[in-house]
Amino acid sequence: MRTAAVVPAAGRGERLGPGGPKALRLLAGEPLLVHAVRALGSVVDLVVVAAPPAPGAAEEVDALLRPVVGPARLVVVAGGGTRQESVRLALAVLPAEVTGVLVHDAARPLAPAGLARSVLAALDGGADAVIPALPVTDTVKLVDAAERVVQTVDRSVLRAVQTPQGFRRDVLAQAHGAPGADRLEATDDAGLVERLGLPVLVVPGSEEAFKVTRPLDLALAEAVLAARAGRS
Ligand code: CTP
Ligand code: MG
Numbered sequence: 001m002r003t004a005a006v007v008p009a010a011g012r013g014e015r016l017g018p019g020g021p022k023a024l025r026l027l028a029g030e031p032l033l034v035h036a037v038r039a040l041g042s043v044v045d046l047v048v049v050a051a052p053p054a055p056g057a058a059e060e061v062d063a064l065l066r067p068v069v070g071p072a073r074l075v076v077v078a079g080g081g082t083r084q085e086s087v088r089l090a091l092a093v094l095p096a097e098v099t100g101v102l103v104h105d106a107a108r109p110l111a112p113a114g115l116a117r118s119v120l121a122a123l124d125g126g127a128d129a130v131i132p133a134l135p136v137t138d139t140v141k142l143v144d145a146a147e148r149v150v151q152t153v154d155r156s157v158l159r160a161v162q163t164p165q166g167f168r169r170d171v172l173a174q175a176h177g178a179p180g181a182d183r184l185e186a187t188d189d190a191g192l193v194e195r196l197g198l199p200v201l202v203v204p205g206s207e208e209a210f211k212v213t214r215p216l217d218l219a220l221a222e223a224v225l226a227a228r229a230g231r232s
Contacts, residue, residue, distance in 0.1 A: 129167050
């Protein structure tokens with residue numbers, strides 16, 4: 001299997017607060033995107049990054065990543081107005097020989113390389129679509145429009161989903177190209193595959209693959225890196 005990682009990195013990071021595109025915000029002195037790509041470069045043959053659409057950003061991102069991408073090839077494209085659009089723009093430049101694709105958020109900088117490997121292994125084992133996920137630890141309630149509780153949901157059947165998500169290339173292309181897919185605003189790629197009625201396999205996620213969304217997540221990421229440094 002020839003593999004590529006598609007990395008959507010074009011978001012603004014509004015929930016993180018002021019300070020520029022989230023993928024370029026610093027974590028232990030390096031942009032989130034650098035951490036994310038360093039882990040993937042040792043696992044796949046090609047990394048395609050959807051950079052912030054601002055003028056010059058793609059060139060800046062290319063220069064930033066070239067020293068850290070390792071043995072993988074690197075291609076940087078300008079991202080779009082939504083995550084889904086950014087993924088679509090990156091998929092459009094995949095060379096014909098790629099048969100397996102990981103899609104990984106730049107906003108999950110500490111997802112271990114081993115997680116990407118386990119997703120690829122499940123693809124190799126014959127799955128069409130593979131997602132890493134963890135059990136939900138909070139109690140989850142369904143509410144109505146007035147914030148009144150309707151019901152407590154059985155959390156034993158719920159999973160919190162992460163990236164990297166893995167797909168057979170043709171399946172992912174079909175999911176993103178399906179009629180009306182551009183109007184769905186799916187928050188992950190597996191959601192589009194589900195719409196095709198195809199099976200999506202869940203594998204164990206990693207606590208370190210959490211998404212940096214709000215300022216507290218950045219503080220947690222700093223602490224995880226400090227703990228890793230202490231262990232090595
Ligand atoms: N993303 C993207 N293109 C967009 C929007 C999001 O490539 N137009 C990417 C982000 O860069 C991120 C991933 O999708 O790596 C997950 O999105 P999210 O965590 O929502 O990041 P942001 O959209 O940047 O954050 P916010 O929603 O707080 O603005
Ligand atoms: Mg967003």
